[in-house]
Amino acid sequence: MRFLLPILALLSLTTGNSASHFDQCLSIKGIGLQNFNIFTSPNFPDRYPANVDCVRVIHSRPQHDVIVKFHHVFQIESTYDKIEAGQECPNDFIEFRDGRYGFSPLIARFCGDRMPKREIRAVSGFLWIRFRSDPMLEYQGFSAEYAIVPSKSGRFNNHECLLEYLNGLDGFIRTRDLISNLPINASGTLDCVWRLAVPSNFKIAFYVKEFQLKSPNQCAQNFVEVYSGDTSDKPLRRFCGLTANDVFSPSNEMFVRFYLSDVRSLNTTSISALFSSYTRLKNCTQEGLFACGDENCVPKSLACNGRPNCPYGRDERVCSVGQDTIFNFLASGFAPLVSIIFIVLIVVSLICFYTIRKNHCALPPL
Template sequence: MGGADAWARLCLLLAAATPLSRQQSPERPVFTCGGIFTGESGFIGSEGFPGVYPPNSKCTWKITVPEGKVVVLNFRFIDLESDNLCRYDFVDVYNGHTSGQRIGRFCGTFRPGALVSSGNKMMVQMISDANTAGNGFMAMFSAAEPNERGDQYCGGRLERPSGSFKTPNWPDRDYPAGVTCVWHIIAPKNQLIELKFEKFDVERDNYCRYDYVAVFNGGEVNDAERIGKYCGDSPPAPIVSEKNELLIQFLSDLSLTADGFIGHYKFRPKKLPVTTAPPVTTTFPVTTGLKPTVALCQQKCRRTGTLESNYCSSNFVLAGTVITTITRGGSLHATISIINIYKEGNLAIQQAGKNMSAKVIVVCKQCPLLRRGLNYIIMGQVGEDGQGKIMPNSFIMMFKTKNQKLLDALKKKQC
């Protein structure tokens, strides 16, 4: 924060949050750590807002509006420690008063659009770690009729065997700026969900930083369960859920907009195995298009060639730190915090502030071996969904500063 303009903006926000009787006195509204809020509307804010929020805290606000209405939450201000995965300080927003269905996680200074619950209850939770930075957040909640929320609101719970979902204003005009939509699709326990986008036009950006659609396995916004993040004017490949729930999140920022999208879903039965023998293939989310066999993963894990000889044959080349690893089937899904990128190709790169990250799949989890917290030079191919694909013969090595000069030279090379 800092600066006269920022402070003036905070003062205006505080005036809006203060009843008239209190505005006439020198008192400021006092924001405490969490609380119970009921009624048609009100304000919540981080402890001590607009001062710097305290470290090592967990605050929970439970909001209830009148029965038969839904909660609309609008962030007026947000300034939390920035991190591309929101791992340190963050605000979570949930449907209902438990942590069962998260509809958003936010940090940094990105102000999301209106968040709408599916019922008359919503829970907001803010967590900070030992090192804090920023003035926290302030948000206004209000009650709205479920069927009269206007074009600015969208999302909901979808439980019919088939149906559609679309951006606000579709197909008459562009979707509005500053909107957040979350659709939660729930099939019976023994069925999966098939998802297909018919038309798709969301503000284009190489890293999908501004407007995007994200699809998650399960019922909450969870980076570990994200199937893909999409923008631009090419519809994503058809998606099939791993279980009986999918969450679709659409978010637009406060600037450029586009036509939007319409998508369709349908339930389908789980395919039964043909025999009782253990399967010999590993199942991946449909968007990855990877189907490694046991034979592939039995190959010797041996790096061949050099940085120079592998550079041109690789779709992407980067140096980065492994920050998360999750084993799925026989493969390893890793998130790489990028130190430097030398060859980008079609690799999907996410950016939050100055932090950039990419997702890679090590098709055979032990080969090559990636360990969390270590720095690597990673070369590989890119799947249709923009995720990096690391095969047993992909070139991986530990990253050291002495490699920097050679990699910078290769970056200038014409392949």
């Protein structure tokens, strides 16, 4: 049995690392260090742990950039013997992007044992940092420091196009809402983000109602990407052209990226979508839930609100077949007549039941 102890210890260590990812990312965020502007790989100067994925976003001031400089040590696993800083690093790496998202323009991705020499500068007003390690081969890592410095060009940072819907169970996003969020006479590319969030006990369903982009065959120039909670990973779906499908996020947060190569084509673009809270249960018996009939459950308060929050709109069809139909019937002039006929049928049935006859009872003609 002794030969099993190292295996059990390794499993325990792996489980512990997985459970404490948040704590292991504190040094990337500069928490617990003497200088908040300094950030290091987890456990530095000791070896960083396996299976770590940490993200940090640094925000600068108007007319200022964010720059990063590494200190004396830089050792991150490299697949190749002589990989140079800045090349693709498929395993462990430290990555910088000019923006606040994982899809923002890439500045550089570093690994290996060579100290990065190229300038790391974010001019958008945000610097996105990601450190990731795989399950094998841990090294000493790095120590770095960032600074907020005046912009070289002296211009204001790029306008950020961000709309947030963080409080509520559902809502609509529309491209027409972006117009008021853009500067007058905007030009160049358009890269906007809708950030959606619902209560933590639900997930997000994204129902596309209208979708029309200019130049349907140019998907690299005009597109929509849907991310679930974290833009570090690949998008759940990517759409372009004239059609888009519904998307179901596995988390309670969603990012929808809308990109146009020419902002002037916004006037010929039309996108409308409903996002809604949902959860999946075999039996929607919990209090406050409405059963959609396909193991999807939505908050009961969303039923009969005029918007189809269930995948097939059952939350609205029930209303039209049930409440509205009964109301319309009672409001019509046929209700008294039908009530009289119903009473007559009951009386005749009782007479037939208590009266012994040789022949079958026949209902009198109406």
